[in-house]
Amino acid sequence: MTLARKPLMAGNWKMNLNHVDAVGLVQKLVWTLEDKRHDPKKSEVVVLPPFTDLRTVQTLVDGDRLELGYGAQDLSPFDGGAYTGDISADMLVKLGCSYVVVGHSERRQYHGEDDNTVNAKTIQAIKKGLTPIVCVGEGLEVRRADQHVDFTISHVEGALARLTPEQISSLVIAYEPVWAIGTGEVATPQDAQEVCGAIRRWLAERYGDATADQVRILYGGSVKASNVASIMAQPDVDGALVGGASLNPEEFAAIARFYDLPSL
Numbered sequence: 640m641t642l643a644r645k646p647l648m649a650g651n652w653k654m655n656l657n658h659v660d661a662v663g664l665v666q667k668l669v670w671t672l673e674d675k676r677h678d679p680k681k682s683e684v685v686v687l688p689p690f691t692d693l694r695t696v697q698t699l700v701d702g703d704r705l706e707l708g709y710g711a712q713d714l715s716p717f718d719g720g721a722y723t724g725d726i727s728a729d730m731l732v733k734l735g736c737s738y739v740v741v742g743h744s745e746r747r748q749y750h751g752e753d754d755n756t757v758n759a760k761t762i763q764a765i766k767k768g769l770t771p772i773v774c775v776g777e778g779l780e781v782r783r784a785d786q787h788v789d790f791t792i793s794h795v796e797g798a799l800a801r802l803t804p805e806q807i808s809s810l811v812i813a814y815e816p817v818w819a820i821g822t823g824e825v826a827t828p829q830d831a832q833e834v835c836g837a838i839r840r841w842l843a844e845r846y847g848d849a850t851a852d853q854v855r856i857l858y859g860g861s862v863k864a865s866n867v868a869s870i871m872a873q874p875d876v877d878g879a880l881v882g883g884a885s886l887n888p889e890e891f892a893a894i895a896r897f898y899d900l901p902s903l
């Protein structure tokens with residue numbers, strides 16, 4: 640099986656682990672990946688710690704030349720200046736970040752972020768050379784009303800407004816049904832494929848096949864080592880955005896190593 644897009648396995652630590660804890664997790668994760676002979680050419684492994692851990696992660700990755708990408712969980716839509724509490728894209732770039740999560744449902748739910756904010760942050764990330772991981776996905780009521788595809792596509796449309804096809808081809812979209820986040824309620828592989836496939840078709844209609852073929856679309860929501868294989872086997876799923884299970888280095892390494900399987 641030839642993979643058109645390099646899969647991405649990203650661990651979102653959310654508001655867990657301080658900068659001291661980060662040392663242990665990163666060391667154990669990398670040690671486990673190396674011990675199990677993870678092949679970085681087959682998939683990219685990335686951690687997304689809290690802002691306060693990024694310097695620590697940068698020091699470990701640079702100092703030991705670790706094969707580990709990292710990024711942040713949010714960024715400011717502004718360049719810099721009087722924006723108390725914000726963290727700018729330039730600050731993240733200076734810390735060696737490659738990725739940044741944008742529009743996670745927890746930002747939408749607890750911080751009132753809407754599609755306009757998500758769009759502004761996505762544009763800012765791309766402008767500054769960061770790869771945004773743009774999160775979209777429906778809540779339980781929308782799913783029960785069978786509106787999940789239209790709902791999710793409308794968020795993709797909002798988040799990507801004003802971007803060029805070239806900018807779009809470099810970003811990552813994460814489909815995360817809110818009802819599956821942190822609940823243990825994982826979407827079926829068919830659920831994941833239905834929406835990820837719809838996103839790719841929408842991208843193709845809007846920006847052309849070449850662009851749509853390059854965008855990596857992740858699934859997120861209660862991914863574990865025990866369920867990763869069937870979800871990642873779907874043709875339009877190019878990796879995972881992992882929350883809770885990424886706090887356990889052995890578990891996350893087992894998830895991240897999925898694409899090392901000899902059958903792929």
Ligand SMILES: O=C[C@H](O)COP(=O)(O)O
Nearest residue numbers: 651820821860861882883
């Ligand atoms: O960003 C990650 C997602 O919110 C998934 O979290 P979870 O794996 O704990 O369900």
